[in-house]
């Protein structure tokens with residue numbers, strides 16, 4: 041397949057705005073005028089493949105063609121940024137495994153529960169949910185617990201890679217040699233995650249703005265949503281954070297990327313200061329002497 045580096049079609053400002061609004065309504069990703077060239081370049085290939093003369097025709101296709109939903113789903117593969125790697129943001133992961141998990145174990149055990157559900161929202165090629173599984177597998181107190189880690193993303197292409205679970209060097213920039221030996225085995229030209237880790241993880245397609253599908257997820261104890269909401273504008277961030285709040289169990293935790301915060305977005309969470317990091321928590325009405 042030939043892959044041209046420069047766009048084959050030019051996009052007017054009007055066309056840019058129509059397409060940008062259409063993409064935003066679908067997935068919350070906000071392209072400003074400076075990124076017109078990116079849209080032009082990435083969508084040019086679709087015009088060529090669909091044999092459409094202008095971006096206006098392509099907009100019409102996205103709005104009215106009977107394949108419009110499939111097309112919107114497909115272009116997520118070229119419009120999303122999927123950068124990720126194992127053991128990303130180590131200080132936060134340390135807070136997760138050394139401080140948050142022991143607290144959750146105590147709280148859940150006191151309520152007679154021995155199960156843990158964790159959602160990696162915007163999991164890209166899977167390094168994040170597998171990292172979570174690796175960390176949990178080293179905690180002896182969790183032996184005999186039912187552990188479920190759900191990795192979801194809007195791009196089918198990255199989910200395919202996540203299910204395959206085979207990785208090359210760029211995924212290991214923050215991985216210790218001992219962890220590589222412990223959790224992976226050589227496969228083709230890379231390393232494959234061991235079955236004992238993969239068994240803990242389910243990979244599914246989910247658009248964070250698809251509220252109907254979100255309700256089917258059920259309650260979770262912890263949400264990892266790192267380096268995802270940076271691509272959204274404020275109203276979109278608010279909508280997604282509101283969804284996390286309803287999906288989280290009382291006292292559950294929300295882990296964002298290190299450059300992300302809930303400032304001016306939500307006051308529904310408490311910012312907890314742990315030794316290793318600061319983490320958002322949904323207030324626990326039970327402990328606060330509230331409704332139960």
Ligand SMILES: C[S@@+](CC[C@H](N)C(=O)[O-])C[C@H]1O[C@@H](n2cnc3c(N)ncnc32)[C@H](O)[C@@H]1O
Pocket residue numbers: 066067068069120121122123124125128161162163164165168192193194195198246247248249265266267268271297
């Ligand atoms: C930069 S990656 C972050 C990966 C991982 N969380 C990390 O921090 O290493 C952002 C991911 O969010 C996904 N994403 C963006 N918008 C989304 C949406 N509306 N619903 C679900 N996933 C989305 C992208 O497809 C991409 O894979």
